[in-house]
Amino acid sequence: MSETIGFFTIPGESGYEDLTLNLAKRWGADCVRDCDGTKLSDQILNSGMQVYSTLCIIREHNEYVRKHPEHQQQVFLESKRILCTGSSVCLPLLDGYFKKQFQVNESVDSLRYWQVFDRTSQKEIPSSDWKYDSLSQSVLVSNPHAFHEYSVDFMAYRIWEEINMYNHVTNDWNNEPLRQLDPRYPEVREYLLQWLDAWCNSHRETSIVRFTSLFYNFVWIWGDDENNRHLFTDWSSYDFTVSPLALDQFVSRFGYSLSAEDFINSGLRNPSHVAWEGKMMDYLDFTNQFVSSFAKELVDVVHRYGKKAYVFYDDSWVGMEPYGHRFSSIGFDGIIKCVFSAFETRMCAGVEGPDVHEIRLHPYLFPVGLGGSPTFTDGGNPALDAQKYWVQIRRALLRSPVQRIGLGGYLHLTEGYPDFVDCITGIADEFRMIKDLHQCDSPLVYRPRIAILSKWGKLRSWTCGGHFHEHPDLDLLNILESLAGLPFEICFLGFDELSLDLLDDIDVIINAGIATSSWSGGNAWCSDTVVEILNRWVWKGGTYLAVNEASAFPGCDTGLRMAPVLGLILDDGSRLCHGRWPICEARQYTTLFGNASLFGKSNILILDSETEIIKAEEGRIVAASRSFGAGRGVYLSEFRYTAANTKMLERLLLWCCTNEVHQAFSCDCDDVSLTYFVNKKILVLSNTSNNEKSVHCETPYGLIIETIEPFGMVIMAKGESNVFS
Amino acid sequence: MSETIGFFTIPGESGYEDLTLNLAKRWGADCVRDCDGTKLSDQILNSGMQVYSTLCIIREHNEYVRKHPEHQQQVFLESKRILCTGSSVCLPLLDGYFKKQFQVNESVDSLRYWQVFDRTSQKEIPSSDWKYDSLSQSVLVSNPHAFHEYSVDFMAYRIWEEINMYNHVTNDWNNEPLRQLDPRYPEVREYLLQWLDAWCNSHRETSIVRFTSLFYNFVWIWGDDENNRHLFTDWSSYDFTVSPLALDQFVSRFGYSLSAEDFINSGLRNPSHVAWEGKMMDYLDFTNQFVSSFAKELVDVVHRYGKKAYVFYDDSWVGMEPYGHRFSSIGFDGIIKCVFSAFETRMCAGVEGPDVHEIRLHPYLFPVGLGGSPTFTDGGNPALDAQKYWVQIRRALLRSPVQRIGLGGYLHLTEGYPDFVDCITGIADEFRMIKDLHQCDSPLVYRPRIAILSKWGKLRSWTCGGHFHEHPDLDLLNILESLAGLPFEICFLGFDELSLDLLDDIDVIINAGIATSSWSGGNAWCSDTVVEILNRWVWKGGTYLAVNEASAFPGCDTGLRMAPVLGLILDDGSRLCHGRWPICEARQYTTLFGNASLFGKSNILILDSETEIIKAEEGRIVAASRSFGAGRGVYLSEFRYTAANTKMLERLLLWCCTNEVHQAFSCDCDDVSLTYFVNKKILVLSNTSNNEKSVHCETPYGLIIETIEPFGMVIMAKGESNVFS
Known part of the structure; x- marks a missing residue:
């Protein structure tokens, strides 16, 4: 049984009323939710808990779609490339795509946006040289260049809402695929507003309407070969928002038009990991403006019924931009994010506007979890999974609180997993304890004040657009996962807003990623002004911490x-013919680097004899430092989140600012982090490892020796017994 | 004692006359040479052997240089870059350079070629904004841009002939540094012609004048810090040929002028590993024209005295271009190359024009060898070294003969190394046996006919400009080392000359190297025509074998x-958001790849399901293949010369052409190569390893089982005893 209650959302399940109410009590739940495919019974609805209803506003309108298929959502696709070996080329449009997801939009409005390209010469073919054959759903190119490749950019309807499609295909469902509407069409907006009004009216028991999420899913293009099903997936790209209407409206606002090729981009599309050009940023703003304004209309309906409106910060979140300047104007009362990691927890906690930030813990109550691995089924260990996710999330919660936690899925699956039930009981208590610590108090923060510099800036605060397990190699994502639990003040800066005034409040800039990436800056580095500002700021005392290929730019001679x-x-x-300075570690940095472990880069060379090597590995540089005026440049070859690398990053950041690695409160174990709440004089030790740890902590109040159980957390108040005196 | 005699050049040493004559007899020498710092005594000169004299024509004229320092050779240098942190910037020119090598050329002629750059903005500073201060040997920049970096491209005399400088510094010599003359100046040419005439006249005993080599050394720029002494080294670049006079003459011929920055190239200079633009190719041709024409004048002098003229294909060979169209017009009777490897042996053997191709074996008779490792001194094992080099050279000689071999250095050092003396005796005999095999006969050659495609084409046949130990990571150099001993016909093609007609005679094109390199093609890949021709040629049946990043081009979407x-x-x-096709090896290729071992590349992705994986390693592609019309594309992630990789390459090349890996004569041991001389029906087995090998060889005449001693060679004639019946 929980020692504390509240701030916990439980998924209710009809048919399992006793279980629902029993677990609600054990976990201290004050709120009950429905889930995809579940409906709550009256016994649950009347249990005294607040009721939360999930709503995916753009789907479950198949009846409407049958009448107005032209109001479905769309996407630009590139046909498979075909080599010209004869006198003409035939380009079948949907070859290679999942036919249940796409249907060619053959309308006149659509066709005027199509483009055919000679992909060898990268030149567009004039429209007089190609024609669309509706029967074969192919484009025929006349007068092609022999042994060049051709393809067509065309527009397709997305005829299956992608989240429904995924669940359907994964779980072998048999019910009718759900279509999705595009609210760009005024008729759709009017229809949805009326529909929502009716829904609110008929769901009096619902206290909170949880939108899942708004209108446009992250891009998720499927192929017809099961060996490569997911052709393109990005949690932050805007490919699924296009339509002839949107593009026409875009011209009206910006005075120039976007082409199909702006989206197809030679088949590379526009993943958010690659720095976007101005056009795509305009399009983001354009879509965000529309999404925000229509979302506000929907939220107003909910509010009119005295209900709260929460939004899910996943799935169909594209265009919503919780870190954009329009988000708070929508008026959401709460934001909910499902989280695996510390950075995602900070990402949820940091959104301004909503009163409530709620995180959905993993594992979900599903038979299988990530990548099909067993959870609540044979071979699964959901209690261990939950603990592993929780200790990462806890690192973030100790730095920055959220208001609520909860679970999702089918409650009956917990039967037979009593250790999971116990584990959640403990997690709920720890959550409420941490929440209490943040009441009228905050954890100690050290200098330096840190800015993450990227092309996205604040808009992608605490994220690189996706989960950790999807992009484990992104340096910045790993850095964010470490920083999420470290005692520093972090802000997110875009290249466009760089100025010396702004940098006055910053001690360290972290800039990380591979050359082309939006995270390292990509094409933003073409600007001399950026270089000049940063040079000057470092010269005056700042630290520029570069990771991997940060500041790389193709035209740059170095x-x-x-x-x-x-x-x-x-x-x-x-530089194969240039001499190389020897790579020798400077001894004084042994403590600084500690137990950290990173791969060195063989193509990073030393500029001259003034560069100091902090760490090298088989002749490859791992970490380096250089004085530059009153400041410093620091380099890491890569960054991967581990406990030891996190502690190294913490020492490195302190050292950048002070030339020392000392901090007032410190702990000698990489797996144990230490948080000090200033007003209440409370020290929290948390162990992220599955092993018992004995630690020595230095504090201004003396040395503390403590043993912490696996995944454990210890809270000590100054003056309490002999541990923190 | 040698079983055979002749075709061997021994270095004579005065004071060791008996040793010289004794070893000459043991090794079957018919020619005696002098060396740097040695002079032959009358006893040696009159021993009946032909006499070979080495001559470095542009040095040993310090008396002349004292009178005409302005006739010394020159180079463009870039000063160290300085950050502007105040209101002006001072750029000391020679900071960081080895002061004994360079002296600023302050003449008016020189200064008009100087350029000052803002290296941050990559813009040139107008000459009104900078001035040279002779006293401090610095350039002062006025009105600089704060926090930008500046440097100056200037011209310097090279005041120490580089080979002399190297020997001097390495061996702590005390004699006067030798200066070098630039024969661009008409006065120098006249002086050198008279000097050579006088030399020939006073050296009646000399049969062969060996030029070491012509006028311009490979570029070798030294720094003042012993930790990074060799700032820039390239065996094939033209940096050491410049002068105001040369640049002025260039304008007259080509109608446009070259700037200092054309040579400095943002500090990257123009290493021959990076594809040159047209300007540098014009400059190469311009210099080659001059070098060839003056070399011919010198050779004519030698011929007038009834002597032969040989040239050394190393050191000051720049501008000579033995694979260029002017080389044979110079009239050299012989060409000599010191070789460590098989590819260098083929490089020497393949030069057209001279009657005599001679290779200088390693190790040289010096106390220390490569990188300062001991040779004829404590810890050295010169016999083992000689064997290791020889078995690689032997692979090449079995395919393509040279006329002579020889040694260099100080003969007395062989005392105390009787195993070395024996080893050379054996090598000399093996050489002469192989030479005999090639008389009126040639080794069996299989299809495919292979072309190496690079930006350099024929001009850099059998080389990537330098030794194997300098650039062990160059894929093409490793491939050349393998191919040098394989039974295929090889030619070298440049991108500029690609045509379908030319490709009619080719079965496989090998194209190898990293993206930017002249070997893979670099900027040559911007041409659609190149792609079109190759696409068409492969479609008709050719094989394009790409290694590493061959055909990479930055603007290309794939x-x-x-x-x-x-x-x-x-x-x-x-493509971080693009789906990936699974990487699974196709089982039928296990035999094809065999024992080969290469690292996979993590950034090579599969295009679609038609690509077959020959070999993968931890999810990274090592080797792949794809049908394309009647032809095929084949990919290797890298290439490194080993015995097993060589055999794999041999199988792969046969398979490309025939879909089978079978050849008429084959051997089951990676370390043993097999050569069949067609007319004489002689089979040669050679073992490159230091272990005894038992091998099974399949031949059209039946199976042969044979044991070969370490480093051994076995010659079998058909019909001889029971081994080859």
Whole structure:
């Protein structure tokens, strides 16, 4: 039984009323929710808990779609490329795509946006040289260039709402596929407003309407070959928002038009990991404006019925931009995010506007979890899974609180997993304890004040657009996962807003990623002004911390635009004949690097004898440092989240600012983090490992020796017994 | 004692006359040479052997240089880059350079070629904004941009002939540094012609004048810090040929002028590993024209005295271009190359024009060898070294003969190394046996006919400009080392000359290297025509074998321009959101890949389901294949010369052409190669390993089982005893 109650959302399940009410009591739940495919019974609805209803506003309108298929959502696709070996080329449009997801939009409005390309010469074919054959759903190119490749960018309806499609295909469902509407069409908006009004009216028991989420899903293009089902997936890209109407409206607002090829981008599309050009940023703003304004209309309906409106920060969240300047104007009362990691917890906690930030814990109450691995089924260990996720989330919650936690899925699956039930009981208590610690108090923060510099800036605060397990190799994502639990003040800066005034309040800039990426900056590094501002700021005392290929720019002779600050060169093979400075570790940095472990980069060379090597590995640089005026350039070859690397990053950041690695409260164990709440003089030790840890902590109040159980958390108040005196 | 005699050049040593004559007898020498710092005594000169004299024509004229320092050779240098943190910037020119090598050329002629750059904005500073201060040897920049970096491209005399400088510094010599003259100046040419005439006249005993080599050394720029002494080294670049006079003459011929920055190239210079633009190719041709014409004048002098003129294909060979169209017009009677490897042996053997191709074996008779490792001194094992080099050279000699071999250095050092003396005796005999095999006979050659496609084409036949130990990571150099001993016909093609007619005689094109390199083609891949020709040629039945990043071009959406043929994509991180085809080896290729071992590339992705994986390693592609019309694209992630990889390459090449790996004569041991001389029906087995090998060889005449001693060679004639019946 929980020692504390509240701030916990339980998924109710009809047919399991006793279980629902029993677990609600054990976990201290004050709120009950429905889930995809579940409906709550009266016994649950009347249990005294607040009721939460999930609503995916754009789907479950198949009846409407049958009448107005032209109001379905769309996407630009590129046909498979075909080599010209004869006198004409035939391009079948949907070859290779999942036919149940797409249907060619053959309307006149659609066709005027199609483009055919010679992909060898990268030149567009004039429309007089191609025609669409509706029967074969192919484009025929006349007068092609022999042995060049051709493809067509065309528009297709998305005829299956993607989340429904995924659940359907994964779980072998038999019910009718759900279609999805595009609220760009005024008729759709009017229809949805009326529909929502009726829904609110007929669901008096619902206290909270949880939108899942708004209108446009993250892009998720499927192929017809099961060996490569997911052709393109990005949690932050806007490919699923296009339509002839949207593009026409875009011209009216911006005075120029977007083409199919702006979206197809030679088949590369526009993943959010690659720095976007101005056009796509305009399109983001354009879509965000529309999404925000219609979302506000929907929220107003909910509010009119005295209900709260929460939104799910996943799935159909595209265009919503919780870190954008329009989000708070929508008027959501709460934001909910399902989280696996510390950075996602901070991402939810940091959204401004809603009163309630709620996280959905993993594992969900489903038979299988990530990548099909067993959870609540043979071979699964949901209690261990829950603990592993929780200790990462806890690191973030100790730095920055959220208001609620909860679970999702089918409650009956917990039967037979009593250790899971116990584990959640413990987690709920720990959550409420941490929440209490943050009441009128905050954890100690050290200098330096840190800015994450990327092309996205604040808009992608605490994220690289996706989950950790999807992109485990992104340096910045790993850094965010470490920083999420570290005692520093973090802000997110875009290249466009860089100025010396703004940087006055920053001690360290972290800039991380591979050359082309939006995270390292990509094409933002073409600007001399950026380099000049950063050079000047470091010279005056700042630290520029570069990871991997940060500041790389193709036209730059040293490979890295910040080469003078870092004292390093990124070689693309052009320096095969240049001499190389020897790579020797400077002994004084042994403690600084500690037990951290990273791969060195063989194509990072030393600029001159003034660069100091913090760490090398088989002749490859792992970490380096260089004085630059009153400041410093620091380099890491990559970053991967581990406990030891996190502690190294913490020491490195302290050292950048102070030349020392000392902090007032410190702990000698990589797996144990330490948080000090200033007003209440409370020290929290939390163990992220599955092993018992004995630690020595230095504090201004003396040395503390403590043993912490696996995944355990210890809270000590100053003056309490002999542990913190 | 040698069983055979002749075709062997021994270095004579005065004071060791008996040793010289004794060893000459043991090794079957018919020619005696002098060396740097040695002079032959009358006893040696009159021993009946031909006499070979080495001559470095542009040095040993310090008396002349004292009178005309302005006739010394020169180079463009870039000063160290300085960050502007105040109101002006001072750029000291020679900071960081080895002061004994360079001296600023302050003449008016020189200064008009100087350029000052803002290296941050990559813009040139107008000459009104900078001035040279002779006293401090610095350039002062006025009105600089704060926090930008500046440097100056300037011209310097090279005041120490580089080979002399190297020997001097390495061996702590005390004699006067030798200066070098630039024969661009008409006065120098006249002086050198008279000097050579006088030399020939006073050296009646000399039969062969060996030029070491002509006028311009490979570029070798030294720094003042012993930790990074060799700032820039390239055996094939033209940096050491510049002068105001040369640049002025260039304008007259080509109608446009070259700037200092054309040579400095943002500090990257123009290493021969990076594809040159047209300007540098014009400059190469311009210099080659001059070098060839003056070399011919010198050779004519030698011939007038009834002597032969040989040239050394190393050191000051720049501008000579033995694979260029002017080389044979110079009239050299012989060409000599010191070789460590098989590819260098083929490089020497393949030069057209001279009657005599001679290779200088390693180790040289010096106390220390490569990188300062001991040779004829404590810890050295010169006999083992000699064997290891020889078995590689032997692979090449079995395919393509040279006329002579020889040694260099100080003969007295062989005392105390009787095993070395024996080893050379054996090598000399093996050489002469192989030479005999090639008389009126040639080794069996299989299809395919192979072309190496690079930006350099024929001009850099059998080389990537330097030794194996300098650039062990160059894929093409490793491939050349393998091919040098394989039974195929090889030619070298440039991108500029690609045509379908030319390709009619080719079965496989090998194209190898990293993206930017001249070996893979670099910017040559911007041409649609190149892609079109190759697509068409493969479609008709050719095989395009790509290694590493061959066909990579930055603007190409698939990363590789030959992606349709290879069925592979080179990802720069832009495809982080794209689905990936699974990487599974196709079982039928197990025998094809055999014992080979190469690292896979993580950024090579599969284009579609038609690509077959020959070999993968931890999810990274090592080797792949794809049908393309009647032809095929084949990919290798890298290439490194080993015995097993060589055999794999041999199988792969046979398979490309025939879909089988079978050849008429084959051997089951990676370390043993097999050569069949067609007319004499002689089979040669050679073992490159230091272990005894028992091998099974399949031949049209039946199976042969044979044991070969370490480093051994077995010659079998058909009909001889029971081994080859």
